[in-house]
Amino acid sequence: MIEIKNVTKSYVKNKKTIDNLNLQIKDGEIFGFLGPNGAGKTTTIKMITGILKIDEGDILIDGKSIKESPVDAKMSFGFVPDSPDMFLKLKGIEYLNFIADIYKVPAEDKKERIEELSKEFEIYENLNEQIQSYSHGMRQKILIIGVLLHEPKNWILDEPLTGLDPKSAYDLKEMMKSHSKKGNTVFFSTHVLEVAEKLCDRIGIINQGKLIFVGTYEEMKEQFKGNNSLEEIFLEMTEK
Numbered sequence: 001m002i003e004i005k006n007v008t009k010s011y012v013k014n015k016k017t018i019d020n021l022n023l024q025i026k027d028g029e030i031f032g033f034l035g036p037n038g039a040g041k042t043t044t045i046k047m048i049t050g051i052l053k054i055d056e057g058d059i060l061i062d063g064k065s066i067k068e069s070p071v072d073a074k075m076s077f078g079f080v081p082d083s084p085d086m087f088l089k090l091k092g093i094e095y096l097n098f099i100a101d102i103y104k105v106p107a108e109d110k111k112e113r114i115e116e117l118s119k120e121f122e123i124y125e126n127l128n129e130q131i132q133s134y135s136h137g138m139r140q141k142i143l144i145i146g147v148l149l150h151e152p153k154n155w156i157l158d159e160p161l162t163g164l165d166p167k168s169a170y171d172l173k174e175m176m177k178s179h180s181k182k183g184n185t186v187f188f189s190t191h192v193l194e195v196a197e198k199l200c201d202r203i204g205i206i207n208q209g210k211l212i213f214v215g216t217y218e219e220m221k222e223q224f225k226g227n228n229s230l231e232e233i234f235l236e237m238t239e240k
Contacts, residue, residue, distance in 0.1 A: 001024070001025065001026060001027050001063075001154075001185060002024070002025040002048060002059070002154060002156075002185060002187055003024050003025075004021050004022060004048070004057070004059050005057050005058050005059070007021040007022075007044075007056065007057035007058070007059060008020055008021070008054075008055050008056040008057060009043055009052065009054065009055050009209075010055055017043050017209050018040050018047070019208075020057075020210075021040075021044065021206075021209075021210075021211055023204060025185050027183050027184065028181070028182075028183045028184065029180055029186070030176055030177070031186065031187045031188070031203070031204065032188060032190060032199070032203045032204070033187065033189040033206065034190065034191075034234060035205055035206040035207055036207065039206045039207050040206050040209045041206060042082055042158060042189070045156060045189060047059060048066065048187075049066075049077070049079045050066045054066070054067060060073075061073040061074075061076045061077055061154060062076045062154065064076060075103065075152075076153055076154055077152050077153070077156050078146075078147030078150065078152040078154070078156070079147065079157075079158075080140075080143050080147050080156070080157045080158060080160045081158050082158040082159045082162075082189075084140045084142070084143050084163070085139065086143070087131055088130065088131050088132035089131075089132065090130065091128055092123065092127040092131060092134070092142050093114070093127040095131060095146065096118075096127070096142070096146055096149065097114075099150075100113070100114070103152075105149055110149070114127075114149065117148055117149070118145060121141040121145060121168055121171065122141075122168070123142065126138065136162075136163040137163040137164055137165055139163075140162065140163045141164070148175070153184050154185045155184070155187065156187050157187070157188035157189070158189050159188075159189055159190060160190075161190065161192065173195070180201070193229075193230045193231045193234055194230075194231075200217070201216065202214065202216055203230075205237055205238070207237070207238045212237055212238075221233070
């Protein structure tokens, strides 16, 4: 479970990028976080993961404060950022071993998980190549595999489908469904409204740093009668 409590963030004095955000992502659900560019999605995710400092409020990951107990909180989630251009000088296998060791994956499990996941994402044959030689989609895959290695209860994914080929995108969506069905949490941002409509148990929409809707797609349609698609409703809400 992820709990965001009265969180505020400002980059510029007297101008709030995130304004008193309150949100709870429950165990056993896939939660889609939507909003136009500059709405505050990535800023929120960076505060959840401890990359950015929270000005006011707190964020709890399975009851652990990202402010007060950052290491404990970070052991409870796996994070895929919006850009996969990291650790480019490492070989794929070096990166995965590094991540597995950070998260204390037992040695007897590490090799098996790396092989299984890299084959599933069709990148096994490229593990001995430097990440900088990978395509954007391959870089995205290696980050996703790194997240899955330590089997975290909470997945936090910032635009995770960007750059993935259709099969890998399908596989990841099926993994997200399976993960939530086991009572775990999936929190992800996306610009692909069709994916959110079909995949998410609940949706949150942020605009100009404020949460303007939280609920199911059915609840949203009930609130905005006359609009049939999430795209239409999203545009109406954010343009206001």
